[in-house]
Each structure stands twice: as C-alpha cells, then as structure tokens.
Amino acid sequence: MATPTGRIVRTLSERGSLSAVQLARLTGLAKSTVSTALAELKRTEMVVETGTEQTSGAGRPATTLTLNPKAGTCIGVLIGQSELQVIVADVSHSVLWDKSVYLEPGYSEQTAAELVRELITEAYADQWQTPAGLLGVGIAVGAPVNPVNGQILRGGLPNLTGTDIRALLGQLFDVPIFADNESNCSAIAEMTWGAAQGFEDFIVYTLDLGVGGAIVSGGKVLRGIAGGAGEFGHVVIDPAGPVCRCGNRGCLEVYASFSGPLAEAQRHFGRKLRITDVVRMALAGDETCRRLIAQAGEAGGRGLGLIGSVFNPPLVVVSGRLATAGELLMTPLAESFERYSLVKREDVPENARTILRRSTFIDNGACMGAVGLVLRHHGRPLN
Ligand SMILES: [Zn+2]
Known part of the structure; x- marks a missing residue:
C-alpha cells in the first residue's frame, strides 16, 4: 500500500x-x-x-x-539492455517529458552517460522548467544494483558490470541520485500508483529480453544484503543447460525470456524486430507471433510456479514488454503457473488464490519507479 x-x-x-x-x-x-x-x-x-x-x-x-x-521535477532514467529512457515528472507524478532511445546491447558506459546527457538536455530544452527545480534523479538499471555503493552487479548488463552507476551519472547532476534494479523500481511504481495499490505483499515478474522480478513484503522492496534479491531470471533450472549472459548455465531466463523467440521471429520474417513488433503482429492475428508468445507464457509460468512455491504470494504483477500482449500471454502463463504450482486454485477459497495481474506501467514502469525512488527518498530515509 x-x-x-x-x-x-x-x-x-x-x-x-x-x-x-x-x-x-x-x-x-x-x-x-x-x-x-x-x-x-x-x-x-x-x-x-x-x-x-x-x-x-x-x-x-x-x-x-x-x-x-x-517543488520541482524529478528525472527517471532507465538503463536497459538495449534501451535508454528518460522521464521528467513533477511531484504529482505527471509525466512532462518521456523519450526512449534504442541501442545495441554491449554499449559502453561512456555511450550511456553521453546519451543520457543528450536526452536530458533535450528534455529541458523542450520544457518551461529549468534543472534548477530538479529534486533528484532516480535510475532504474536492468541488472541488480548494490544499494549501498551503487555498483552494478553481475546479471543483466555484462557491459556495465562493476560500474558505479550513481558516480557515472552523478557527473551530470548536482542533485541527489538514487539507483535500483529496474524490477524493484517497477514494484515501487505499481504499489504507489498502479496494479499493486492496496497490497502489502506481492511479486513483480518481468518478462522481456530478460526475466526479472521484485519481492515486496510488508510494503517494502526486499533488496537482499547486496541488492540481489528477486533475481528470478537467474535461478538455475538445469546446470547442464545453455550458457546464460550471467555466466551460469541453464538459468530460468534462458528458457523464459523473449530473447530466443525474438531471434526466431527475426529469422522467420527475415528482418530486425523488437518485442513490441512481435506483440503488435500477434495482436493483429499473426499465428507465428501468437505461437511464440504463448510458448513464452508457458515457459514463464513454469518459472512462476517455482516462485509461487517459495512465496505463495497474494498478487503477482506481470510486467515487461511481453505483458503488452495481454491475454495472448496471460492465459498460457496462468495455465502453466497453475500446472506447476503446489497450491492449486481448487484447493483453496477464492480469497486465498494468487491473483495474476498485468502491470499498469507497461512501457514506463521502471522509469516511473525511478521517479518514485526520488519521491520516496525526498527528505526521508530509504523506504
Ligand atoms: Zn543467468
């Protein structure tokens, strides 16, 4: 709540x-x-x-x-695997400016800092506000972040592993700067303004080019001792499985992220595609795209069964660009979740069943959550 x-x-x-x-x-x-x-x-x-x-x-x-x-504005920045996004929002969370740029995975930290600088310059050139009213900057990172020192940990962004993200972007600003994993940021956005309003305990399950998540307990995001909590994508399903970008083998992400299906779609259609292109074609009725999304839902549900057996949560907020497919994803995901869950729906009364709900902030959840990081910290201690 x-x-x-x-x-x-x-x-x-x-x-x-x-x-x-x-x-x-x-x-x-x-x-x-x-x-x-x-x-x-x-x-x-x-x-x-x-x-x-x-x-x-x-x-x-x-x-x-x-x-x-x-009271001014807050900047939310998303540092993703193949995307950078900047949002400028006011204290009432109205989005004043929002822009994303896509870039090849593996980009350098200098590239990231330069692009963020360009986006922010553009944002404030377009606005009546000046950076003088800037309260703070929140950064959502597509990898775990150590909340104590701002260092990006092994996981989603091999190109930035070890980078002190607050120091890197701190050169650009003279205001407080906060960083957290993108799924933790999404959780903040969902509990403050979105699908998890009214819930003290819930899970965020992100299905995108990677698989991520967040655990909220008693209204707080669980970060773990080093910032690695909720990294559902890197639970090892099969130690003999394919190599994961984190360096381990057979992580859930290898099976349930949309990276593999996206590569398949690109081969099938013979052109470069983004997740949003595949979703759009699926919604327009393309059978191949529907099939790929349904299979991702099935694989995602298997992972969610694991998570359900650990947490038995009242609510799972399904996030990530794959969630824009709506029922094309949610139906196979829910069926698979039920199949792989210990607690079956028919065994418990309705009010004891896990609710699966799509996130409210599909396109900008992490970035809005980064804005939320600033608002939550503004004049107050963490969490
Ligand atoms: Zn992994």
Whole structure:
C-alpha cells in the first residue's frame, strides 16, 4: 500500500487544494496520520498552505493545502539492455517529458552517460522548467544494483558490470541520485500508483529480453544484503543447460525470456524486430507471433510456479514488454503457473488464490519507479 505521504501527495495532485480534514476523508487515513505526514511534507516544502476555506457551521476556517508548484521535477532514467529512457515528472507524478532511445546491447558506459546527457538536455530544452527545480534523479538499471555503493552487479548488463552507476551519472547532476534494479523500481511504481495499490505483499515478474522480478513484503522492496534479491531470471533450472549472459548455465531466463523467440521471429520474417513488433503482429492475428508468445507464457509460468512455491504470494504483477500482449500471454502463463504450482486454485477459497495481474506501467514502469525512488527518498530515509 502507498505510504500515507504518497497517498496525500496523490490526492492533492488529483484534487488540487484541500484541507487536512478533507485529506483524511479522501485518503481514509486517521487525522493524526494526516497531520504527521503533512508536517513532514511542509518541512520538505512539497506541500504549501494556499489560504483558508470557510467550513460549514461556526468553526474557524480551515487552512487549505496544495502541492508546491515550485517543488520541482524529478528525472527517471532507465538503463536497459538495449534501451535508454528518460522521464521528467513533477511531484504529482505527471509525466512532462518521456523519450526512449534504442541501442545495441554491449554499449559502453561512456555511450550511456553521453546519451543520457543528450536526452536530458533535450528534455529541458523542450520544457518551461529549468534543472534548477530538479529534486533528484532516480535510475532504474536492468541488472541488480548494490544499494549501498551503487555498483552494478553481475546479471543483466555484462557491459556495465562493476560500474558505479550513481558516480557515472552523478557527473551530470548536482542533485541527489538514487539507483535500483529496474524490477524493484517497477514494484515501487505499481504499489504507489498502479496494479499493486492496496497490497502489502506481492511479486513483480518481468518478462522481456530478460526475466526479472521484485519481492515486496510488508510494503517494502526486499533488496537482499547486496541488492540481489528477486533475481528470478537467474535461478538455475538445469546446470547442464545453455550458457546464460550471467555466466551460469541453464538459468530460468534462458528458457523464459523473449530473447530466443525474438531471434526466431527475426529469422522467420527475415528482418530486425523488437518485442513490441512481435506483440503488435500477434495482436493483429499473426499465428507465428501468437505461437511464440504463448510458448513464452508457458515457459514463464513454469518459472512462476517455482516462485509461487517459495512465496505463495497474494498478487503477482506481470510486467515487461511481453505483458503488452495481454491475454495472448496471460492465459498460457496462468495455465502453466497453475500446472506447476503446489497450491492449486481448487484447493483453496477464492480469497486465498494468487491473483495474476498485468502491470499498469507497461512501457514506463521502471522509469516511473525511478521517479518514485526520488519521491520516496525526498527528505526521508530509504523506504
Ligand atoms: Zn543467468
């Protein structure tokens, strides 16, 4: 569930100007909780008093509050396997600017830093805002990140393994900079604004060129001691299997990511394709693309069965570009998950069944979560 602060910020972003009493009513939070959160939001200048409103009856006028329009903007950056994305959002999470660039996997850290610099320059050239109002930068990385030192760990981005991502992009900014794994960022976006609102415990399962995930327990993203928690893609299924980009053999990712099917699709159609192209053709009725997505769903469900046996979660948010295929993915995924799960749906009452739900932020979840990283950290300790 979103934090009280997050709920107050969201409600203010939706409703504009409100009194503390109205905020308590609209968020369902206790007046004392609203009061504590507002004190913090005023201290960090995220919320300002705008005036007074005469309440009904003879009581004294109530102070009205609004998000500080000068509270500024946040930048979310995604450093992916073959994609860089920059989002500029305001404190009410409205996206002001959003652009992605594709690049060949294996790019250097200098290339990444240069492209991010160009995107941000372009973003602020297009905007009325200036970087002076920049609160912070969140970076979503397509590999595990050590939350203590910002170092990219072995996993999704062999070209950047060992890079201190905060130091690399920190050269570009004079503001606080936060980094986390992209699936952890997606989890933050989903619990704050998306498909996991109202859930304290859930799993994010990402199916894309890689397989990733995040574990949220008690409203917190579990990072593990070195930032490696939730790396479902690198659970070894078969030690004699094909080599994985992480260096091990037979990882779940080798079987359940869309890298293999995408290569097959490219061979079949004789041209370069992206996941989104295959999904679009599948949705338009192409049988080959449908078949490839269904098979990926089946393989993904097998992995999800493993995850289900470990966590038996109330909710799985299925994320990644493959999820844009909708039921073409979700139906075979759910069937396969059921087949490989220990706890069968028919064995338990409806309210004890794991819900599989597509993520809300399909295209920009990780990047929005990176914005969420900044907002969650703004004037407050981690998590
Ligand atoms: Zn691996």
